[in-house]
Amino acid sequence: MTPVPPTSLATISHGLRRRNRTQFLIKTLGLAAVSLAFLTLLVLVGSLVSSGFHALTQTHIELAVHVDPKTIDKQKLPRGNFRDILQEALIEHLPPIDDRRLHRTAARLLSRGGEFELRDRVVANPALIGRIVLLKVPVSDPYDQLNKGLISRQTPEEFRRLSDQEIAWFDHLQANNVISRPINIGLLVNADSRFPEQAGLRGALVGSFWALLVCFMISFPLGIGAGIYLEEFAPRNRLSDVIEVNINNLAAVPSVVFGLLALAVFIGWFGLPRSAPVVGGLTLALMTMPTIIIATRAALKAVPPSIREAALAVGASPQQVVFGHALPLAMPGILTGTIIGMAQALGETAPLLLIGMNAFITSAPASPFDSATSLPTQIFIWADSPERGFVSRTSAAILVLLTFLISMNALAIILRQKFQKKW
Amino acid sequence: MFIAAIGGYAWNVRAARKLHEQGRRLVATSEYHGLYSLLVVLIPAQLLVLLWIVLQGPLIDYLQLKALPQAVPLEKGAQQLLLSEIKSIAGGRIFGTPEDWMLAAAERQTRLNKYGEWALIAVVLALVLSLLVYCRARVSIAFHARRRAEKIVYLVLMTCSIVAILTTIGIIASLLVETGRFLSHVPVTEFLFGLNWEPQIPIREDQVAAQGAFGWIPVLLGTLTITAVALFIAVPVGLMSAIYLNEFASGPMRAISKPILEILAGVPTVVYGFFAVLVVTPAIRDLGDMLGVVVSHNTALAAGGVMGIMLIPFISSFADDALSAVPQDLRNGSLALGATRAETVLQVVFPAAVPGIVGGVLLAVSRAIGETMIVVMAAGLIAKLTINPLDSVTTITVQIMTLLIGDTSFDNPKTLAAFALGMMLFGVTLAINVLALRIVHKYRELYD
Incomplete structure (x- = not known):
């Protein structure tokens, strides 16, 4: 029998099979990549839970x-x-x-x-x-x-x-x-201790609370103010460009550098107390501010021009437009960004270690000026402790931290869903 | 202070209303007269209090030092110690039996503090009252209260954005100053090109053990090794999952997957660090034992691998943005010509998205270089001149942390070395960030 001469259809279908194989391969690889990411998350949470529940x-x-x-x-x-x-x-x-x-x-x-x-x-x-x-x-x-x-x-x-x-x-x-x-109620209500069976997170929770409070009090007004200025009032000149590039870069500076800044400036030059949540809060505020500024600008940008123009048309001054109309409409977006920024600040460890918030303190701080630890630095301390009992305590502390983070993020998502407007 | 400010608001509002009721037309509404008063009173008073709080401590210290008897040593460190001792006595915590002049100093401390408080209250009161009267006097028909108030608000807003610049200046200034002091101990060539990093300095003069060597090359190599391992995992996985989610996955799959990836991105790094120590390092060591390979206790593979996991969502979200920014028309055109989806992705969409993806990968590199907690917990402490990922290596951030954790004084090269490393870290990451942001930015303008 003579071989059948290849028709164009046969070439195409042969080629198609090869091409579909490539397609299948790419798709499978992609699915594998996504599954790998999920799997690591599962292993991460699984290992924490299996060690933490003890x-x-x-x-x-x-x-x-x-x-x-x-x-x-x-x-x-x-x-x-x-x-x-x-x-x-x-x-x-x-x-x-x-x-x-x-x-x-x-x-x-x-x-x-x-x-x-x-x-x-x-x-x-x-x-x-x-x-x-x-x-x-x-x-x-x-x-x-x-x-x-x-x-x-x-x-x-x-x-x-x-x-x-x-x-x-x-x-x-x-x-x-x-x-x-x-x-084990002691895990939440006891302060730190050298003995795993006595150690709890109270000092760390209070310390984190003070630091976040200071961080919020500073970064929220400053961030919104700067965001409003840059989005609404800043003249388009070199200075504004510099500020803009600068803010984008600040958001990407390694956190440990902020720790160095805090150590040199707040503690070294200003003489603020070491290990104090107030210094931690100040440092975190500097890190959170770019996030809030960027969120504020995005939220203000999303307010439709028709609203501004309507307000201007009835005789409002530019500031009245912003504070009376644009800002209230942008507030949900700003709050969402702020909560996400605060969640990041809550999980931040390296700068707090540099300013000494890894001290061993057996009582909860009464004011932001007392020495304290924070939730992530406490995790670090416990992870470093040789006693076996601290392994499960560390996992449990991480679960507490993750619970806080997830609820904060969930709050942000709910806020976004509830107030998000399509113009 | 706040009460006074609100009082000023009410006072001016009423004054303006009264004018209005007399049938005269004011150029500004009464609320703006009030707001003007509120701002003019509140802002200077706030600034004064802040300044006072900052300056009072050093001023009292200065007065104390001048009042001390001559016999007291005048070295700088000793002075600090002495002052804090006086303060703790003044605070009622007495250890041992302090000498008489110290008790006197403590008494003086309490007295000065009390004077300071009273003076502060008096000055603030005087300032607030005079500002109140001044503002009240400004209320008139022709006074442009709104314009004035808005001018103040404008200045306040501008100051807020200056803070962002001040932060950068603060970072650069603090790093530069401390690095300069470091370089006065260690020559710059040794720091930049030295192949040894042994930052132990002798505690006593005659100690032979450690001379201290400050060459950052091995530390840099370690950092790059771990970064390479991290990217080796994060780039393919992150990229493939972004392609899959963007081009192949169904709607619901996408809707579920993206938040899960976001969770992975939101996990604090200290958690990843603990995960590396608890799970990954033992697993890699067991695997190494099985294969008969000697794996170091703090292998770079563990730290880098976990860092890679951390970077997956980071790269994936950047790649996702870049892919979504490619116009649908390009896809439709390619599909209409008979290309399969895979061919469309590989030959049309991906090349168009490359600049954005490269920008994202560069940002990931800068994240990996600056990442601290994972490596502090999982990587080694000793700097070796190696790029073998099975070995234990150290990174810039690890060295910064280990040099600075614990009690530190600002005058020995060991502490200052951390700032020099911080300076290099800041410089490198800044350069990468600027480059990355520029690439991303330029690319975005292409299709807008």
């Missing part, structure tokens, strides 16, 4: 503490050896231990700091001395990990953080029903 509960032990008048003197409050009576109470719950030296080992089950809760209660109500107080205190980190199954009992003893004896004690306590695992 920190949502905290193992506690309930002890009946006899507040011994011999150890605790009413006259000497708030001093007194509260740790000892707490230890006594624990030993009584354990099977008898002959060796006195083992008492110290056993006492490591209690979190250091549990005695402060007892002390505060006794100081608030000295009548408790001589009576028996029911007290729920957190257990220390290794036991917490054991209870959550993060320390495996199968590991040989020498590689484990808890000895067989210690695990036996814990099991004994568990059998006596004094161990519980309530929701």
Whole structure:
């Protein structure tokens, strides 16, 4: 048989098959790329949740503490050896231990700091001395990990953080029903601590709040003012061009450079206090301002000229047009941009580290001038801490931060949907 | 102050109304007479208070130093220490038993502070009252209150936009000053061309261990290595997903995907850093063990890879903008000639969008160079002259952070080196940004 001479149709259909294959390939690659992005997000959130949910509960032990008048003197409050009576109470719950030296080992089950809760209660109500107080205190980190199954009992003893004896004690306590695992409220209401079981985010939340408040108070009026000026009043000359290029560039300057600026100018030259939320807020304000300016300009630009012209036609001055008509119509857009800018500011870490907001502080700041940490710097501190318990705390803190960010962004989206007008 | 300003508003409004009621025509409405008073009172008073707060501290410090007995050491650092000690005594926190002259100084501190407060109140009151009277006197038929008020508002708005410039000037000035001081310790050629970065300086004079070497080349190489790894991941993935979403995906797919990518863009970098340490680094090390490759503990692959993930939405959104800006007519024309969608994308739309995409990629490069938290948490600390991504490398930003975190004084080359690095970082990113914005801008004008 002679080979069939290729017709033009055959050439085309052969070529078409090849071309469709290319098309399929491109499309698949694209889909793969999108899926990869989603997958990483999923892995990111998944790993944070799977490690963070351990920190949502905290193992506690309930002890009946006899507040011994011999150890605790009413006259000497708030001093007194509260740790000892707490230890006594624990030993009584354990099977008898002959060796006195083992008492110290056993006492490591209690979190250091549990005695402060007892002390505060006794100081608030000295009548408790001589009576028996029911007290729920957190257990220390290794036991917490054991209870959550993060320390495996199968590991040989020498590689484990808890000895067989210690695990036996814990099991004994568990059998006596004094161990519980309530929701970890301390994560939100406690301040920072060296001990994972005591550490909480209160100081960081308050610090972030102050910093964001300062940031908002400065960047919002300044940003809107500058935006209005540049969009509505600035003469078209070299200076305006310089300002414009400058603002676009400021928005892209690395955040760590703003940190250097704050360190040199605010702290070095002006002598403002280190680690203070007010300095953090000022720095964040400088970083947020370009965002707000750009949002303001975009929102003002979106107001249709017919509205301006109508106002001008009935005799309004240019400023009356802006403040009476254009600005109110642009406000939803400006607010959306502001909220997004504030969300960015909330997640900003590097400049705050440079101005020293990574200090170890065990109380929440009372004013913006006190030393404090912020939510992201607290995450950084905890991520750097060697104790195992901080791994899940860090994840939990990140989840808290992400919750704030997502709600802020959701608010911005709702605002945009609700007030967006098509002209 | 605010009450006074509002009072001034009311006062002037009433005065103007009274004139109006007498049957005379004013050139400005009464509200504008009020507004004029409000602005004229409020703004100078605010400025005065701000200035006062800034100047009072240094002034009191100066007075204190002059009043101290002669025997006190007069070195600069010691002075600072002394002043803060006096302040803490004045604040009621006494450690140990301070000497008598210190107690006297603390007393003086409290007294000066109190004087300062009273003087501030008195001066502000006087200023506010005189301005109020002045404004009240200005109310008349012929007074153009609106024009005057608008002039003030205009100036205020202009000042706001000057702040943006001041920020840039502040950045440049602070970096330049500190870099200048750094270069007085370290010759500029050593900094720019030196191949060693060991910023440890001897604490004692006779210490042999570390002399300190400040050549930024290894740090720069590390930065470029990590940036390259990041772009190697971010550019293809970001670009392909933008092409897919823009040209192939259905409407709903697009509507769901874009917000999800935006979430990825909104995740703070400290979170990515933790992710790198918690998940990615162990995974890469396990993989390396499996393949029999020695992977360093802080491999550049982990930091760069996670940074790449961070940049995916960034590049994708820029590419998306660039692709959407290509006019539909070009696509229709290509499709009408019988090209497949893929051919249209590759041969028509993509080339037209290249300038915008290049601009986006350049901005991503500048982001990667300036990115801090991921590398601080996941990259190494020691500068090595290598571009092997399996090795541990350090970056400019990591060095800035490690040199400056902790207690720092502004007079040793170690601290100042951070500012010199910051200066280089600012210069490099600024150049890239200007270039990128210019490319994007130029391209946009093409189709408008």
